[in-house]
Amino acid sequence: MARLAIRQLKYSGxxxxxxxxxxxxxxxxxxxxxxxGKTTFSxxxxxxxxxxVEKFHPMKSNHHKEIRSDKNNCIDVHIQIGxxxxxxxxxxxxxxxxxxxxxxxxxxxxxxRSQENKFTFSDWILGKLEIDPVELSMGTITWKINIRDIFRxxxxxxxxxxxxxxxxxxxxxxxxxxxxxxxxxxxxxxxKAFHDYYKALSRYRENDNDRLKxxxxxxxYKSMAGEISKSNLKxxxxxxxxxxxQKKIAQLSRIEEYFKxxxxxxxxxxxxxxxxxxVKSEMLDLQLRESQLRQKAEELxxxxxxxxxxxxxxxxxxxxxxxxxxxxxxxxxxSADTCPYCLRDxxxxxxxxxxxxxxxxxxxxxxxxxxxxxxxILQAKQKTVETVDEAILACERDLNDFKKQMESxxxxxxxxxxxxxxxxxxxxxxxxxxxxxxxxxxxxxxKNEIGxxxxxxxxxxxxxxxEDRLNTxxxxxxxxxxxxxxxxxxxxxxxxxxxxxxxxxxxxxxxKTVKDCRRASIDSDYMPLIxxxxxxxxxAAVPRRLLYYFTLLYLSLLDDGIRFPRFLLIDTPETSGIxxxxxxxxxxxxxxxxxxxxxxxxxxxxxxxxYPDTFKDFVVQTVTDDNKLLQKK
Amino acid sequence: xxxxxxxxKKRLMFAKGDDFYFLTYNxxxxxxxxxxxxxxxxxxxxxxxxxxxxxxxDSNCIRLLELSLKEHAHLGSDDIQTLQHIYVNSLSRxxxxxxxxxxxxxxxxxxxxxxxxxNALLDIYLNLDKMPKQFFNPAVYQAEIENAxxxxxxLPRIKTIALKTLLNRLFTQNGVNTWHV
Numbered sequence: 148m149a150r151l152a153i154r155q156l157k158y159s160g161x162x163x164x165x166x167x168x169x170x171x172x173x174x175x176x177x178x179x180x181x182x183x184g185k186t187t188f189s190x191x192x193x194x195x196x197x198x199x200v201e202k203f204h205p206m207k208s209n210h211h212k213e214i215r216s217d218k219n220n221c222i223d224v225h226i227q228i229g230x231x232x233x234x235x236x237x238x239x240x241x242x243x244x245x246x247x248x249x250x251x252x253x254x255x256x257x258x259x260r261s262q263e264n265k266f267t268f269s270d271w272i273l274g275k276l277e278i279d280p281v282e283l284s285m286g287t288i289t290w291k292i293n294i295r296d297i298f299r300x301x302x303x304x305x306x307x308x309x310x311x312x313x314x315x316x317x318x319x320x321x322x323x324x325x326x327x328x329x330x331x332x333x334x335x336x337x338x339k340a341f342h343d344y345y346k347a348l349s350r351y352r353e354n355d356n357d358r359l360k361x362x363x364x365x366x367x368y369k370s371m372a373g374e375i376s377k378s379n380l381k382x383x384x385x386x387x388x389x390x391x392x393q394k395k396i397a398q399l400s401r402i403e404e405y406f407k408x409x410x411x412x413x414x415x416x417x418x419x420x421x422x423x424x425x426v427k428s429e430m431l432d433l434q435l436r437e438s439q440l441r442q443k444a445e446e447l448x449x450x451x452x453x454x455x456x457x458x459x460x461x462x463x464x465x466x467x468x469x470x471x472x473x474x475x476x477x478x479x480x481x482s483a484d485t486c487p488y489c490l491r492d493x494x495x496x497x498x499x500x501x502x503x504x505x506x507x508x509x510x511x512x513x514x515x516x517x518x519x520x521x522x523x524i525l526q527a528k529q530k531t532v533e534t535v536d537e538a539i540l541a542c543e544r545d546l547n548d549f550k551k552q553m554e555s556x557x558x559x560x561x562x563x564x565x566x567x568x569x570x571x572x573x574x575x576x577x578x579x580x581x582x583x584x585x586x587x588x589x590x591x592x593x594k595n596e597i598g599x600x601x602x603x604x605x606x607x608x609x610x611x612x613x614e615d616r617l618n619t620x621x622x623x624x625x626x627x628x629x630x631x632x633x634x635x636x637x638x639x640x641x642x643x644x645x646x647x648x649x650x651x652x653x654x655x656x657x658x659k660t661v662k663d664c665r666r667a668s669i670d671s672d673y674m675p676l677i678x679x680x681x682x683x684x685x686x687a688a689v690p691r692r693l694l695y696y697f698t699l700l701y702l703s704l705l706d707d708g709i710r711f712p713r714f715l716l717i718d719t720p721e722t723s724g725i726x727x728x729x730x731x732x733x734x735x736x737x738x739x740x741x742x743x744x745x746x747x748x749x750x751x752x753x754x755x756x757x758y759p760d761t762f763k764d765f766v767v768q769t770v771t772d773d774n775k776l777l778q779k780k
Numbered sequence: 781x782x783x784x785x786x787x788x789k790k791r792l793m794f795a796k797g798d799d800f801y802f803l804t805y806n807x808x809x810x811x812x813x814x815x816x817x818x819x820x821x822x823x824x825x826x827x828x829x830x831x832x833x834x835x836x837x838d839s840n841c842i843r844l845l846e847l848s849l850k851e852h853a854h855l856g857s858d859d860i861q862t863l864q865h866i867y868v869n870s871l872s873r874x875x876x877x878x879x880x881x882x883x884x885x886x887x888x889x890x891x892x893x894x895x896x897x898x899n900a901l902l903d904i905y906l907n908l909d910k911m912p913k914q915f916f917n918p919a920v921y922q923a924e925i926e927n928a929x930x931x932x933x934x935l936p937r938i939k940t941i942a943l944k945t946l947l948n949r950l951f952t953q954n955g956v957n958t959w960h961v
Contacts, residue, residue, distance in 0.1 A: 464796055466923075467837065471801035473920050477912045480883060481800055490883045515800070516790065524794050 149229040149277045150703075150713035151301075152748040156192050160220030160239075163213050163777040165191070167768065172746045174737060174765040178755045184776025185752040186305060187211065189718040192750075193302060195222035195237050197258045197268045198295055199317035203239055213777050214239060228275040244268045260291075269293035278710045281345035282352055283331050289352070296332050303696050303717040312675060312692050326672055333673045336699065337649070339708030340641040344634035351627035358624045361617040368610035385611060388604040392597060399593040406586040423570050430563035437556040444549040451542045458535040461528055468525045472518060481515040645702065646673070653698045656736040660690045660729065667691075689725035690733040693717070697736050704745040713747040721757055731759050797834075797869055803880050806833040806924060811890065811906045812916050813928030814939050822903040824895060824940045829904075830877045831870040831950065832938075835931055841866060842927045842934075848954045849934045855954050863956045867947075 152172060158165035167177075167188070179185045190211070194200045202211040214220060221238040237244045246268070247253040256268040272294050273280050280291045299314040306315065313329055334341035383391065475481075484493045486501060493501045500506045516524070650668035657667035657677065664687065670676045675691050696715055703711035721730050730753075737749065738761075751758070755769065770776045796802055807829050813836075816823040823829070835841045844863060847853045855863070881904065884890045888910040895901035918925060932938055935949060951958050 463838065467796060467802060470805055470920060470924075471799060473917075474801045474805040474915075477915045478801075478804065478887070478889070480804060480887065490879060491886075516794075520790055524791050527791050 149275060150746065150748075151276060152227040152714060152746075153192065153716075153750060154225040154227055154232070155223075156188065156195065156225075157223040158191055158214075158220065158777065159223070160214070160217030160780075162217045162780055163220070164780055165777050170748065170750060170767065172748050173741070174749045174751060174762065176751045176753060176758055176762060176766040177768045177770065178753055178757070178766055179768075179770035179776070180755060180772055183770040183772055183774070185719055185770065187214075187776050189302070189304065189716055189752055191222050192224060192716060193298065193304075194239070195224040195235060196226075196272070196294065196298070197237070197244055198298060198302075201317075205240070228272070231275070233275075246271060267293070269295070273297070276710070276712050278335060278712075279342065279346045279349065281331065281335060281342075282349045283328060284352060290328065292331065292335060296328070297336065297712075299329075299332060300336055300696065300699055301712065301714055301716060303693060303715065303720065305718050305720075305722045306692070310688055310692075312695050330672060334638070334642065336711040337645050337702055337709055338638055338642050339706065339710075340634060340638040342708075342710055344631065344638040347627060347631045347634045351624065351631045354620060354624045354627045358617065358620040361613055361620050365610065365613045365617050368606060368613060371606060383603070383607070385604060385607045388600055388607055392600045392604065395593055395597045395600065399590065399597065402586055402589050402593065406583065406590060409583045409586055419570050423567055426563050426566050426570070430560055430567065433556050433560040433563060437553055437560060440549050440553045440556060444546055444553065447542055447546045447549060451539060451546060454535055454539045454542055458532060458539060461532040461535055465525060465528045465532060468521060468528055472521045472525065475516075475518060475521060483515055483517055485515050648705070649673075649698055649702060652701050652739075653694060656694045656697060656739060657690065659739075660694060660732040660736060661687045669695075686725060686729060689720050689723050690729060692723075693720050693733050694736055697740055700747060700749070701740045704740065704747060713745070715747075715749045715751075717749065718752045719754065721754060727757060730757060734762065735759050737762075798873060798876060800876075800880055800883075802837070803833055803873065803877055804884065805921065806836045807877070807881070808884075808889065808906065808911075809916065809921050809924045810836050810928055810931075811904065812908075813925055814932060816905040816939060817908045818905055819891070819893065822893070822905050822939070824903050825901045825943050826881055826892065826904040827874060827878070827902070828938075828941075828943050828946050829881070830874040831867070831943075831946065832931065833873075833877075834866045834870065835950075836924050836927050839923055839927055842930045844954075845934050845950065846930065849949065860955050863951055863954055867951050867956055867958060 153170050155169055156165070156167040165184075165188075177185060177188060190200045190202060194203060200211075202209060203214055204210060205215060217239070219238075221236055224235040226233050226235060232249055234247045235244055236247075242258045243255050244258060245253055245255045254271070256266065256271055257264040258268055260267050270280055270293075273292075276297075278292075278297065280293060283290045283292070295317055299316070302314050304314050313332070331345065335345055338344075481490065482492060484495065485491065486493045495501050498505060498508050646669055653669065653675065654667040657664045661677075661684075663684070665678050667678075668676050675695055677687060677691060696717070699711050700713060700715055703709045703713050720733070721727075725733070734751075734753075740747070751765075755771075758766075810829060810832055811817070811823055814823060815821055835845060841862070844855065844859050847859070848855055881890065881892060881902075885892045888907055890904050890906055893903050895903050916925070935941065935946070938946070941949075947958055950956075
């Protein structure tokens, strides 16, 4: 497995600078007096590799004076992972780290995950170290293991309470510092199968997450389908919906066809209009004729009434003449020889006038009528009555004729009028607004229905799609779960072996280091257990923790499958309280670690001379009060 | 031929309204119907007769009077014209009628007396006993007798009424233009 090595650490600010020596594989010791800057080294290294160092925070009271006061300060770490070299640069106060390789490729990576930046420095370096950033869940919160979590078993800091073994959290929360988390870190770093298990678990969780999301979506669609079934739309599968849509479309096209036929403008309206004009003029002619006939009829009626009057008068006259004749016969008042002046009878000679002059008797004008003359007049008058009667008859005949003509003309005229009305109605009738309204309403209705059905189809298809995906996801989940279960069993089996291996080495080193340690092991939480937990000497706390770290390194050298990156940063363990002898004994255990000529790196920060004499060659730098780590520029 | 001409001429010259016999029988029936048959039942002012003969002769004319006098209806222009016509005809036959009355007086059928109050007026009455007995034959003169009775009903004081009043009632009141006679 890939291993991590620090080749060089540099600090550079406006006021201070530091440049470490080149660190080789194996042990590298930086010795120094208290306050000379050993811890500054580990802080800088940890900070440079994305760790959080409280002392570098501007607002903290115990902040690092030199670094906080410095400007434009940054940390450069030259690291090697496997065979590849990288240059990691982080400015103090910045949450971005730039990573460049010898070929000049530069990536700027965030330390913290955000919506915009999913890929962090931790993801990058863990990727290089072939450690999968496994996800751990507690309740609703998930946590991805990051490089800072890994450092808890790599970086042996100056812990005020070394009992915890694990380096304390930069920023602690109940998940990241939980037992589960610590177990996971240990398992990921040590257990080969556990690594696979966590990877599979993470995959399973992703699958399960997907499955839950899909299930939620499917449930949503189901409830929507429920809503739909509550409305007018029926709950149907896609085939039925498609069929329903096809039917509605066919119906719509028929109605649209019908609508088109309704809304067709009257064909050749000009023709209709000219037809109307012709019929209208015919009708006008007829009406004129009718009015002429009516006028003539009125004239005839006048004539007839005159004739009737004449007839009445004539009849009256006839009766009156009869009465005259009667009176004449009764009274005999006048004769042809009555004097027109004195009205007395005239006695005159033949062929002589009353005045005595000669006269042709036949030419003698008589003023009075004789009975026979009255009879002539009567006859003539009666004849007149007959004539008038004839005239009346003729007149009545004519009138009847006219009336008949008028009737026929009126009838014809009415027919023409009806014809015009019919043509006009035909024009009007070609657009039946009620029908058009109905048809257009129906079209809108159908379109809405089709729209709803399409929506339903869309929903149904999505639902089916989601259900398919859910099925797939559930299958995947099932198999992932099985894999996880299997891996968990494997891992547990392996872990039992690891615990035994760990315990054996740890026990060996602890017994070598702590005189009254009879048995050292780790419990099911992978925490050290000395003399079955009965040993509580404070002086053993430092080796207890330190040897735990050494054992981890040892195991990684023992088995290639172990992800522990074969790197330790150990910062001044003696500060937690240990005598020199025990400290040196603890350090001597490092010799036991180096096996199989496998490469590793330990950077050890310790007091001056506080190491086995045999380690003297491994001292790469000595810092003192006069020669502090940070040099003023 | 000549004879024929005369016949035709006479026939053409016949004017009913101016015929002596026409005027005679209507006048006699008037007096008869008004029962003016003695000096105690005089028809005052014989000149009134000329204006009444048409009403006796024609029931249509009586109908007009009935309309205006009895039913107080307004006459139409035709009716007024008819009345006008009657008035004018009556005027023109006044002279003819007075000659006729003297003929009748000469024959003894009627008696004519000067009005006791006004010398210019001549009163008249029938001498029924001088008349042929069959003359007022209802079968012949029924219409005229009826008309006369109606006239008497319309104008109850017709026998004694003054000419001017009569004309006023018959014509002037009905919108007919009359002039002083």
